[in-house]
Amino acid sequence: MSKIRVDGRTMALSHPTRLAIYEDLLDAEEKSTVMLQKSTGVTRYHLYHHLQTLVKNGLVENHRDEGRARWWRATERVSLTPSVQSSIGDCLPDDVRELLESGADVHFIPIPADRSATLAKSAVSAIAESFGVDLDMGVTFMPNGILVIGPPKRS
Numbered sequence: 001m002s003k004i005r006v007d008g009r010t011m012a013l014s015h016p017t018r019l020a021i022y023e024d025l026l027d028a029e030e031k032s033t034v035m036l037q038k039s040t041g042v043t044r045y046h047l048y049h050h051l052q053t054l055v056k057n058g059l060v061e062n063h064r065d066e067g068r069a070r071w072w073r074a075t076e077r078v079s080l081t082p083s084v085q086s087s088i089g090d091c092l093p094d095d096v097r098e099l100l101e102s103g104a105d106v107h108f109i110p111i112p113a114d115r116s117a118t119l120a121k122s123a124v125s126a127i128a129e130s131f132g133v134d135l136d137m138g139v140t141f142m143p144n145g146i147l148v149i150g151p152p153k154r155s
Contacts, residue, residue, distance in 0.1 A: 009078055012057040017042055018050045022074065025060055030073035096149065105150040117142040 013019050017040060024039050025031060031039075037047050051072065054060040062072045092100070100106070111120045120143050128135045 008057045012053050025074040030071045033070045103152040107148045109146045111143050
């Protein structure tokens with residue numbers, strides 16, 4: 001199976017929290033960190049994590065005016081229609097896309113960011129190895145979840 005490759009901006013905006021932050025900034029000239037935190041409902045730590053990803057991909061920037069407040073604004077308007085999430089489907093290998101389009105049975109198994117992630121990585125590595133698939137997972141890769149795709153249900 002081939003690797004899924006996608007544009008960094010598309011991947012950054014595929015996360016619902018980052019997309020919400022970005023859309024929020026598109027609707028305003030600029031917003032403070034506190035304003036963004038209130039509108040998204042995420043912790044300051046998670047907000048900065050998502051903002052760093054958006055900055056890294058050239059979608060937002062920040063500055064400090066007077067005092068300690070940090071202000072954020074969108075730097076580039078990326079077309080969000082069709083939905084950014086649906087454009088990820090364009091990057092799927094043909095065999096996976098065909099399965100999904102034919103009504104495949106899909107399950108997502110979320111993996112908590114604790115010792116479970118290490119166990120999940122080991123399990124995925126063992127499965128891939130037994131089927132002769134080179135996943136080339138880096139040392140720092142830890143799965144957030146596992147997507148299981150089965151054949152379509154027969155009616």
